[in-house]
Amino acid sequence: MSTNREAARQIVEAVGGKDNIAAATHCVTRLRFALKDEGKVDSEKLENIDLVKGSFSTNGQFQVVIGQGTVDKVYKELVEETGVGEASKEDVKKASEGNLNPLQRAIKTLADIFIPILPAIVTAGLLMGINNVLTGPGIFFEQSVVEAYPQWADLANIINLIANTAFVFLPGLIGWSAATRFGGSPLLGIVLGLMLVHPDLLNAWGWGAAQQEGEIPTWNLFGLDVQKVGYQGQVLPVLAAAWVLSKIEIGLRKKIPDAFQLLLVAPIALLVTGFLAFIAIGPITFTIGNAVTGVFVGLFDALPAIGGLLYGALYAPLVVTGMHHTFLPVDLQLISNTGGTFLWPILVMSNLAQGSAALAMMFILKDEKLKGLSFTSAVSASLGITEPAMFGVNLRYRFPFFAAMIGASIAGMFITINRVIAPSIGVGGLPGFLSIVPDKWAPFFIGMAIAIVIPFIITFVFGKLRKVEK
Template structure:
C-alpha cells in the first residue's frame, strides 16, 4: 500500500492536530501518541482512513494500528509534515505516565516488569506442554504414557522438561532483572538478587511445607535471631519487593558515594543490605502474603466454582481493556508454585478465543471490504493469543461482538472450572493453549473451547442481523 501525504494529514487531524500531540513514536505495528487531550480525537474519521486498521487508548497512550512494514513510513511522513520531534518509546511512556492515577501507575509498573519476560515464560509453557504429551498417561495408550511404552524417548522428554522448567525454577532471576531495570537500578544486580533467592544452599521452596511439618527447616542464627534458610523458587512477591529495595538502595548510594569508590562500595553494600533484609523480613512476609492470596483464590474457586469461572470469564476481556489483566500473571505463577497448576489461565485462553470468534463472525456480517479483512486477520491473531486488534479494531467498535465474546467466555469459563481444569504452565493464550493444560483435563477444556468458539460467533451473527449496523 502506498503512503499518501493526504492520508497522513488526515491521521494527524483526526488525533486533534499537531498542537494536540505532546510526543509520538511507533512500534512494530502501531503509532503511539502522548496527547494533550484525547477527547479531541475523531475516532470515526480516523478509522475510516485506509491506512488505519484500528485505534485504542491504553496506559495513557493513544495508539493507532497501521501494520507491520507501513507504520515506520507513516511515522516518517508524519514527522516531516508536522515538524514534531522524534521521540523514543521511553519518552512516550514518561509523557503518558504523568497522566495516570496511582492505581493505573501500579498496574503499568507490573506490566512493564512482566511483559519483557513473557516470551521466556510462554516458551517454557509450550515446552512443558510437549513434555506433558510425552509423559501423560492415557493420551496414546490406556493407563500408560508414551515414554513408558517407548522407553527410548524417556531421556528426550527429561531434557525437554529440564529446559522448560528452567524459566520457572529461576523465575526470580528473570523478575529481578526486569524489576530492578524498571525501578532504575542495575539489571545485573537484579539478576544476582533473583538467583540469590534460589541458591542451591537454600531449602527448596516447594519442600518448605513438608519441612515445616517435620520441624526440620534449616536456619541461620544471627546473634540469637533464627532466620530460615528458605529459597523462593517460583515466587513472585519476594523478588518484586526486594528488587524495589535493591534499586532504591543502589540509587541512594550512587548519589552519596564519590565516583572513585562506587565500583568498590555501591554494588556490595546494596546487595548485602537487600540480601539480609530479604531473608530476615521481605521473604517471610511476602511469602505469607503470597500464600494468603493463593488461598483466597483457591477458596473461591473451590467453594463456588460456577460463580468464579463465570465472573472471571466475563470480566477478563474488560480487564484487558483497562490493562488490569497484568495483575493476574503473578497470581497465576503463584498458583502454579503453590498448588501445581492454575485454574485462572485456562479461562484467559477461552476469553481470547471468544474475542477471536466474535471478530470472525463480523467478517461474515460485514459488507465493507476493509472491515472484512480486519475482522479476519484480527480473529486469527486472537486465536493465537493476541486480542487487542480484535477487541479495539472490531469488537468494541460495534459493542455487541465484545459482549457476545464476554458471554461465551463466561459460559466456557464456568464449564471448565466446574470440571476442575488447570494449566500446569503459562503458554499461548489461544487455540494452542491446550498444550499447557494437564492432559487429564483436555476433554473438558476442548468442550470449553468449543463453547468459546461457537457461542460468541452465533450470538454476534444473530445480534448483527438484528441491528444491521455492520455496513
C-alpha cells in the same frame, strides 16, 4: 503526495493536530501517541483513513493500528509532518504517565515488569506442553509415550529441563526486569533473584513438609534465627526486594564519589538487601503470597461455577482497562503453590470468544476494509493477541464484545467446574491446550468449542437482526 504521507497527515489531524502530540513512537503494528488531550481525538475521522485498522487508548497511550511493514513508513512521514523528534517507547511511556491515576500507574508498573519476561514464560509453557504430551498417560496409548517407547525418555527429560528453567529461576528473570523498571542495575537485579533461589537454601517447594517435620534450617544472626529458605517460583519476595535494592543503589550512587562507586555501591546494596530479604522481606511477602493464593483457591473451591462465570465474563473488560496484567503474578503464584493455575485456562476462553465474535462480523459487514480487519483480528485472537479484535471490531459495534463475554463466561464456568488447570502459561489461544494437564484436555476442548460457537452465533444473529452493514 504518497499514500503513506497522506495517511500520516490525516492521522495527525484526527488525533488533534501536531500541537496535541507530546511524543510518538511505534511498535510492530501500531503508532503509539502520548497526547496532551485525548478528548481532541476525532475517532470517526480516524476510522475513515484507509490505512488505519483500528484505534484504542490504554495505559495513558493512544494507539493507532496500521499493520506490520506499513507502520514504520507511516511513522517516518508522521515525524516529518509534525516535526516531533523520533521517540523511543520509553520516552512515550514517560510522557504518557501524566495521564494515569495512582491505580493505573501501579498496574502499568506490573505490566512493565512482567511483559518483558512473558516470552520466556510462554516459551517454557509450550515446551512443558510438549513434555506433557510425551509423558502423559492415555493420550495416544494407555501408557505414556515414554513408557511405550523408552528410547524417548531422555529426550523428554531434556525438554523438561529446558522448559523448567524459566520457572525454577523465575526470581532471576523478575529481578532483572524489576530492577530495570525501578531504575536500578539489571545485573544486580539478576544476582538478587538468583540469590533467592541459591541451591544452599531450602527449596521453597519443600518448605511445607519441612515445617511439619520441624526441620527448617536456620542461620543464627546475633541471636536471631533466620530461616534458610529459598523462594523458587515466588513473585512477591523478589519484586519487593528489587524495589529496595534499586532505591538503595540509587541513593548510594548519589552520595558516593564516582571513583569509589565500583567498589562500594554494589556490595553495600546487595549485602543490605540480602539481609533484609531473608530477615523480613521474604518471610512477610511469602506469607502474603500464600494468603492471596489461599483466597483464590478457597473461592474457586467453594463456588467454582460462579468463579469461572465471573472471571470469564470480566477478563475482556480487564484487558480494556489494562488490569489483566495484575493476574499474571497470581497465575505464577498459583503454579508455584498448588502446581497449576485455574485462571489462565479461562483467559484462553476469553481470547477465543473475542476472536470468534470478530470473525462473525466478517460475515455481516459489507465494507471490505472492515471485513479484512475482522478476519485478521480473529486470526490474531486465536493466537492469543486480542487487542485488534476488541478495539478494532468488537468494541466499535459493542454487541460483539458482549456476545464474546457471554461465551467466555459459559466456557469459563464449564472448565472451572471440571477442574481444568494449567501447570504452565503458554499461548493464550488455540495452542493453549498444550499447557493444560493432559487428563483435562477433553473438558478444555469442549470449553474451547463453547467459547467459539456461542459468541459466533449470538453476534451473527444479532448483527443480522440489527442489519449492521458497515
